[in-house]
Amino acid sequence: SISKKRMASASMSSVSARSSASGGGFSRAFRISASFGSAAAASQSWNAAGVTLAARAILFDNKARSLTLPHIQVKSVVDVDWSLLKQRGMTGVLLDKDHTLTAPYSDELYSKEVADAMSRCVTCFGRENVWVLSNSAGLRSYDPHGHEAARLSNLWGFGVATHTYRKPDPRCIDEALQAFPAGTEASRVVFVGDRSLTDVAVGNAAGMVTVQVSPFPGVRADAESLTTRFSRRVEQCLTSMWRGQGAQAPTHPFLV
Template sequence: MFSFLVNNNNKGKRNNGQDPFSSEEVQTKSATLRGISSNMWWDKVRAGLSQRFNFEGIVSAVTVVARDRRLAVPHIAVPDIRWVDWGELKRRGVQGVVFDKDNTLTCPYSLAVWTPLVESLEQCRSVFGGNVVIFSNSAGLDQYDVGGVKKPAGTAEDIEKYFGCPSSVLVMVGDRHFTDIVYGNRNGFLTILTEPFSLAQEPFIVRQVRKLEKSLVNNWYQKGCRPTNHSLLSEAKKCVKDPAL
């Protein structure tokens, strides 16, 4: 369930350096996204309900806690995407990047990339070209993608078909342990966890669940729980940088 294609240069389309979430860009892609509603108020209400009632996520969380806590532990954790060296990731074997949207690239339910992250996202796009997509629960509602499923449910089959490579050479970047990271680890991605940068617009219950997730995973990590094995992990650890340097 892809909510937006950040760049499509290798599929015969170019966005000429525009903000991937500018109003003009969204309008031109509205047909392929099955008609994003112009009633933004109602969209936000539905988005909020979607965030509150991710039944797949609830079932998955119970399973993770009971059976395999490693799935919720990211391979790499950074403050935000500015800490990722995209060029180095590609040199070390990564072929594409899958982003979560809310609190990874944008404020919740916003279409505009958070200003401090624009440069890093552009660097990512320049490195990977069309092999950059967004896979978002909040944007992927039924009115946008009929029959779509939410992370962490679903397989990587459609993503692998789009990229033309196995998920083992793709990166999943997101801010939630029990959705983004569990989905990525379960399907063989290299997973990168970022910190959220805007909690004020999130529903109260989402903020509380987020705190619980972080507390649980930190506790498991302190007790020796480590992420799932990944062939690129040792190389990927060398791809974290300090953006201030």
């Protein structure tokens, strides 16, 4: 299996922040800009699919517990070895937004290092194979016409998928895969995110390789809703306990 040590980035050398994609780019995305605002925060205040999964896992459903555990755990996207994942057979990448690429409800990539990491990702997989699946940006209950998703895609230089269903509802994966080139298999897509009960769970349920990152340090506590902060604490405690009881991430054929 791929170890955390091997997944660490071999070099922190800077790469160009300019995207070759028309109308967008990493240098523009690095600028300070406005936050998403209260509408996006409200869109994440209740997540029925997440609550259902948590209840199943708590009630001794070992399969549900397994779904919440990632195949790979790193500090941030900066530490992901995209080339190694591609060598293992991966053809695409799906990423969460908040605490994976940006601070909550911000459209600014968190740091130059994050921007550089995403530049490497796009270079490795191609822009058409790198997409964001967020419970804020691109969610139709918040962005019904996809204008925000299109704006962020243009700003960052890689796409933001529009979808109706929230993670971890498996139907959101079906929607996101429609953004990838025809024939893309879920088992060959890497899902990167920070949340166990949404990002990791939905990726594992779809048969993807899951990579969990840590929340960005230095983000103000009040930048997230109370519900989100509470949920994050609870899932951290639960997944730690389940690991201690022997739970493991689902096996994946490309990581054996």
